[in-house]
Each structure stands twice: as C-alpha cells, then as structure tokens.
Amino acid sequence: MSTGNEGLRFVRRAMAPAVVMLSLATLAAPPAAAQDPAPAPDATRPDATRWVWNLADLYATPEAWQAEHDRLKGQVAEVAALEAGFAQGPEAMAAAFDTIWTAYRAMSRLYSYASLRADEDVRVAENQARLQQARMLYAQLQVATSWIDPAIIALGEPTVRGWLEQEEGLADYAFYLENVLRRAPHTLSPEAEAILAGTSQLRSSPENTRSLFFNGELPWPEVTLSTGETVTLTPSAYTLHRAAPNRADRQLVFDTFFGAIAGFESTLGATLDGQMQALQFETRQRKFEGSLDRALFSEAMPVAVYDRLIGEVNAALPTLHRYFRLRGRMLEVEDLSYMDIYPPLVSLDKVFTIEESIALTRRALAPLGEEFIAAYDEGVEGGWIHVYPQPGKRAGAYMSGSAYDVHPYVLLNHNDDYEGASTFAHEYGHAVHSILANRAQPYPTAGYSTFIAESASIMNEQLLSAMLIREAATPDEKLFYLGQALEMIRGTYFRQAMFGEIEREINALADAGEPINGERLTALYLETLRRYHGHDAGVMRVDEAYGVEWGYIPHFFYDFYLYQYATSIAAASWFAERIVGGDEATTRAFIDMLKAGGSGHPFELMRAAGLDLSEATAHDALERRMNAIMDEMEAILAEQGR
Numbered sequence: 001m002s003t004g005n006e007g008l009r010f011v012r013r014a015m016a017p018a019v020v021m022l023s024l025a026t027l028a029a030p031p032a033a034a035q036d037p038a039p040a041p042d043a044t045r046p047d048a049t050r051w052v053w054n055l056a057d058l059y060a061t062p063e064a065w066q067a068e069h070d071r072l073k074g075q076v077a078e079v080a081a082l083e084a085g086f087a088q089g090p091e092a093m094a095a096a097f098d099t100i101w102t103a104y105r106a107m108s109r110l111y112s113y114a115s116l117r118a119d120e121d122v123r124v125a126e127n128q129a130r131l132q133q134a135r136m137l138y139a140q141l142q143v144a145t146s147w148i149d150p151a152i153i154a155l156g157e158p159t160v161r162g163w164l165e166q167e168e169g170l171a172d173y174a175f176y177l178e179n180v181l182r183r184a185p186h187t188l189s190p191e192a193e194a195i196l197a198g199t200s201q202l203r204s205s206p207e208n209t210r211s212l213f214f215n216g217e218l219p220w221p222e223v224t225l226s227t228g229e230t231v232t233l234t235p236s237a238y239t240l241h242r243a244a245p246n247r248a249d250r251q252l253v254f255d256t257f258f259g260a261i262a263g264f265e266s267t268l269g270a271t272l273d274g275q276m277q278a279l280q281f282e283t284r285q286r287k288f289e290g291s292l293d294r295a296l297f298s299e300a301m302p303v304a305v306y307d308r309l310i311g312e313v314n315a316a317l318p319t320l321h322r323y324f325r326l327r328g329r330m331l332e333v334e335d336l337s338y339m340d341i342y343p344p345l346v347s348l349d350k351v352f353t354i355e356e357s358i359a360l361t362r363r364a365l366a367p368l369g370e371e372f373i374a375a376y377d378e379g380v381e382g383g384w385i386h387v388y389p390q391p392g393k394r395a396g397a398y399m400s401g402s403a404y405d406v407h408p409y410v411l412l413n414h415n416d417d418y419e420g421a422s423t424f425a426h427e428y429g430h431a432v433h434s435i436l437a438n439r440a441q442p443y444p445t446a447g448y449s450t451f452i453a454e455s456a457s458i459m460n461e462q463l464l465s466a467m468l469i470r471e472a473a474t475p476d477e478k479l480f481y482l483g484q485a486l487e488m489i490r491g492t493y494f495r496q497a498m499f500g501e502i503e504r505e506i507n508a509l510a511d512a513g514e515p516i517n518g519e520r521l522t523a524l525y526l527e528t529l530r531r532y533h534g535h536d537a538g539v540m541r542v543d544e545a546y547g548v549e550w551g552y553i554p555h556f557f558y559d560f561y562l563y564q565y566a567t568s569i570a571a572a573s574w575f576a577e578r579i580v581g582g583d584e585a586t587t588r589a590f591i592d593m594l595k596a597g598g599s600g601h602p603f604e605l606m607r608a609a610g611l612d613l614s615e616a617t618a619h620d621a622l623e624r625r626m627n628a629i630m631d632e633m634e635a636i637l638a639e640q641g642r
C-alpha cells in the first residue's frame with residue numbers, strides 16, 4: 001500500500017482485510033480460525049496448486065456461497081426481532097445470544113471467502129462485487145443487533161450479574177457482558193448514541209481528505225539520479241530510492257521529497273487538526289479525561305503501559321545512538337545524517353524458498369514445544385497459504401483467521417529471500433495462534449487482540465533470526481542477520497514509540513483546546529526527531545527541512561494504534577529470551593496465553609503469563625538483546641579489521 005512506508009507488515013494486516021472484523025469486536029469476538037482439522041494435504045497435488053489456498057474448504061462453489069448469503073440475509077430480520085423478548089429472563093437472554101453469535105459466526109465465514117477471493121486478483125469485478133455484497137450484509141447485521149448493548153445496560157448491573165450466576169447458558173458470554181457493564185459509564189442514552197453514530201462519516205472526513213490528497217492530487221516532483229534514471233518521487237518511489245547506495249542520491253531524494261511536502265504544510269496541518277477535533281468530540285461526549293484514556297479504555301489497557309513505553313524508550317536512546325555510530329562506521333560515513341538511516345548495512349544473496357522457509361521456521365520454533373509444533377504442522381504443507389505474487393494479487397502479507405469452523409488462511413507475496421522467510425514466520429505464527437485459540441475457546445471468546453497477536457508473531461520472527469545468527473556459514477552472513485535484527489528494533493521499537501510520543505503530544509494539545517497547525521507540528525516533530533536521533537549529541541544530523549516529515553506519516557490519524565507494536569516487540573524480546581533459555585514455566589504460560597484467545601483483556605492475559613507491561617521488565621530485555629547484537633557485530637568487524 002502506498003502508505004506502507006514504515007515497513008510494518010502488521011499494519012497491513014490490521015488495517016485492511018480486518019476492517020469489518022475489527023468493528024465486530026464490540027459485539028462478537030473478532031473471529032479467528034479452525035476447529036475442524038484441515039483435510040490432509042494431497043501428496044499428488046502438483047506444486048502449482050499446493051501453494052495456492054484452497055477456498056473450497058469454505059464453500060465448494062461460488063453458488064454455494066451465494067446460497068449461504070441469501071440464507072443469512074433472511075436471518076437479519078429474525079435477529080432484529082429478538083429485542084422484544086430479550087429481557088424476559090436469563091434463559092431468553094442466553095437463547096437470543098446463541099442466535100446472534102451463530103449469525104456472526106456464519107457471517108465471518110461468508111466474509112472470509114469474499115475477501116480472500118477478492119485478494120487473489122483485485123481486478124476481477126465479479127469478486128469485488130461479492131465482497132461488496134458481504135460488506136453490505138455485515139452492515140445490515142450490525143444495524144439489526146445495535147440494540148443489544150443499550151438493552152443490557154438498561155437491565156442494570158445487579159440483574160445482569162444475577163442472571164450470569166443463574167444461567168449456565170450465559171457462561172460463554174460472561175466476558176462480553178462484563179465488558180458491556182464496564183463501558184456503561186461511557187455509553188450514552190440511545191438518542192445520544194444515535195447522534196454520535198450519525199456523525200461518524202463526518203468525523204472520518206479528515207483522514208479521507210489526507211488519503212485523497214496523498215494518493216492523487218499532491219504533485220510529486222521528479223529527480224534525476226546519478227545513474228541517469230529520472231523518477232517521479234511518489235511515496236513508493238521515495239521508499240525505494242531513499243535507500244540508494246549513492247549518498248548524493250539519498251540527499252537529493254530526501255530534500256526533494258520533503259521539499260514537496262513542505263509546500264503543503266498548512267493544508268496538511270489543518271487536516272490533522274480536523275482529525276484531532278474529531279477524536280476530541282468523541283472523547284468529550286463519552287466523558288473521558290483525554291483522548292489517550294478513551295483510546296486505551298477500549299481494551300482496558302492501563303495508561304501506565306503507554307507512559308512506561310515512552311519513558312523506557314527515552315532512557316534507551318543511548319543504545320539507539322550506539323547503533324547509529326555503528327551504522328556510520330559500516331557505511332564509512334563520518335558526518336552521519338538522517339538520510340543515512342535506510343541503506344542496508346550488508347547484503348545477502350542467499351535464497352529462501354518457501355519449502356526452506358517452512359523447514360527453518362519449524363526448527364526455530366521447536367523450543368515452543370510439541371503442542372505448538374503439532375498445530376504448526378497442520379496446514380503448512382499446502383492449501384492454507386497463497387504463497388507467490390501474481391498479477392492483480394493484493395500486496396503485502398496477512399493471516400485471516402475469521403473462519404472459526406474451517407481453518408486459517410495466509411496471504412504472502414514470497415520472493416525467495418530472507419524478508420520472505422521472516423514474513424512467513426510472522427504470519428504463520430498468527431495462524432498457529434488461531435488454531436490454538438479456536439480449539440481452546442468457544443466462538444465468543446476465540447478472537448484475540450492485536451496486542452497479544454503481534455507479541456507472539458514478532459517473537460516467532462526473533463526465534464528464526466536467533467537461529468540463523470547462530471548457524472550462519474560466514475561472518476558476512478551473520479552480519480547480515482544481525483543488521484536486520486537491529487533494523488527491526490529501530491523501525492518497530494524506537495520509531496513507532498517516537499510516533500507514539502508525538503501522537504500523545506498532539507492529542508494533549510487538542511485535549512487542552514490549544515491550536516494545532518502545520519508550523520507548530522513541524523516544530524514539535526523536529527524537536528522529537530532530533531532528540532531520538534542524537535542531533536544535539538553529534539550522533540546524527542537532522543536537517544531542519546525534515547521536520548515536515550509528520551505530514552507524510554498517516555499513522556497519526558489512527559488513534560493511538562502504533563504504541564501496540566513498540567510494546568509488542570519489547571514483550572516478544574522478553575518471552576524469546578526466556579523460551580530460548582529453556583524456561584519451561586514461561587513457555588507453558590506463553591502457550592496458555594495463546595490458547596486464552598480473547599477470553600480476557602490483553603494486559604491481564606500477559607500479566608497472567610508473567611509479564612507486567614506497566615513495569616520496565618520487557619523494555620530491559622529488548623535493550624539487552626539490542627546491545628548483545630551490537631557486541632557480536634563489533635566483534636566480527638574487529639576480526640575483519642574494519
């Protein structure tokens with residue numbers, strides 16, 4: 001995607017195919033994956049079909065999908081009519097819930113097929129039309145069930161608790177009911193909720209404006225590189241050429257690209273101000289102290305976790321600066337500048353076929369134990385994964401675990417390189433998570449949070465990376481893996497936390513009713529960027545011209561989304577350290593956390609696994625790992641006399 005400039009494969013997963021599923025989280029759990037074992041891979045199947053997912057596991061034919069769609073459409077009115085008898089007693093409530101969740105469960109499977117089929121080739125109109133049909137039906141189902149939360153709140157907490165105790169049939173819905181009660185102080189009267197819902201399109205206008213402007217109307221400049229090639233610096237061309245090996249090219253690319261954005265500083269500032277006003281509106285209406293409180297409340301994440309992240313990242317800046325000095329040494333650049341952060345330190349020609357990626361990942365994940373590996377083996381040999389790029393196929397990578405009764409599906413664009421292997425380890429880790437959670441949990445609590453999901457999958461990537469570092473055949477190969485691991489920490493931990501810190505500042509201005517404009521955003525961004533990159537300490541020069549970079553970062557529109565990834569990689573480092581170190585109790589607790597699915601809030605689930613994210617523990621583990629990586633790199637460089 002054009003905004004995928006930060007190298008976060010998980011942003012893709014959470015923002016795109018899951019859009020509909022995410023909003024489902026408020027009612028049904030976001031659906032996950034398989035309960036029925038997958039059909040055994042057919043050994044006679046040729047490779048061409050082996051590495052394409054088999055959507056017939058969902059519906060045998062498009063006609064079967066259409067028939068199911070029509071059946072479900074007929075159910076919408078039935079679900080809406082449940083409102084009348086819902087509050088008669090605990091049994092009526094349990095029966096209504098069963099009908100409603102069964103409808104969502106079928107809806108998720110229906111949506112999965114439409115969405116996966118559409119992603120195989122986004123140019124096929126018939127598939128897009130099917131996806132549109134699925135979206136519309138989903139929206140209808142949502143409208144038909146929008147009465148539930150207010151109806152539960154109207155019953156009152158003592159009644160709901162009493163019914164929960166009396167009626168066994170409500171047990172699977174206990175977490176959901178508790179959550180509705182928890183939200184009650186921030187839930188408005190039905191009339192006010194309706195008004196709020198009516199403003200949602202209005203409130204998404206700033207983000208739409210930004211997207212249209214960036215993807216169509218902003219006039220991108222042309223540059224001629226030292227190779228003689230002339231390129232139009234769109235965001236994707238910028239992402240490619242900012243890593244140019246020639247330093248003068250990088251300078252030209254940076255200066256031209258940010259020069260173009262600077263011409264629209266005021267417009268972009270007003271757009272982001274509009275977004276902040278929109279968030280403020282909901283924050284005030286729902287009676288939260290500030291936008292950060294509101295955003296973190298949805299998953300009961302303590303604000304202390306956010307504050308801890310920003311505090312620990314700032315304390316770890318000397319370690320980041322050590323990395324920049326090492327980078328300067330390896331690139332042989334004395335006066336390191338911000339435009340030197342993207343060129344790779346070492347290149348590697350090694351081929352990682354999908355078969356090798358699967359075998360390597362399996363070996364790397366062995367410390368997770370038999371149960372994990374058994375789940376890993378279930379679908380990895382064919383039919384669950386769409387592996388290779390093809391014309392019209394959706395870019396990026398994701399795992400879809402929405403078909404609870406079938407099995408997870410994974411989309412890759414595998415290129416036989418290290419990045420491909422690492423992406424496979426990450427996405428297939430999500431698939432295993434879905435298998436474990438779905439088997440252990442009933443449908444209403446199977447869907448897990450992004451927070452737990454990313455911690456687990458980033459950990460899988462780290463285990464793969466650690467194994468490849470250990471087994472590297474040459475010092476240069478080892479340096480490559482070490483350099484990649486360092487870059488992952490910079491991009492996922494430090495950079496996302498920096499955005500998180502800026503986002504907190506911008507929202508705090510809005511909370512206080514202070515004006516936000518382009519000039520002010522540039523000053524705030526430049527100050528933070530320089531602090532993180534050691535400008536004043538002489539580590540890396542950050543030219544004033546780059547202060548407008550905020551205008552290019554779409555994530556400031558995502559409502560406190562990025563802190564999850566920075567925190568997740570720290571959590572992953574803590575788990576990886578212990579699991580690789582043979583800590584069996586933590587390994588068991590980690591697997592139990594995966595199996596817990598969405599039966600608890602992520603902060604509590606992680607604390608039950610032994611990690612309290614409001615403390616420094618996870619961040620310390622990440623910093624230790626980063627320093628150990630650099631120790632190893634410096635030892636290799638010293639041996640090579642570099």
Ligand SMILES: [Zn+2]
Nearest residue numbers: 010013454457
């Ligand atoms: Zn992910």
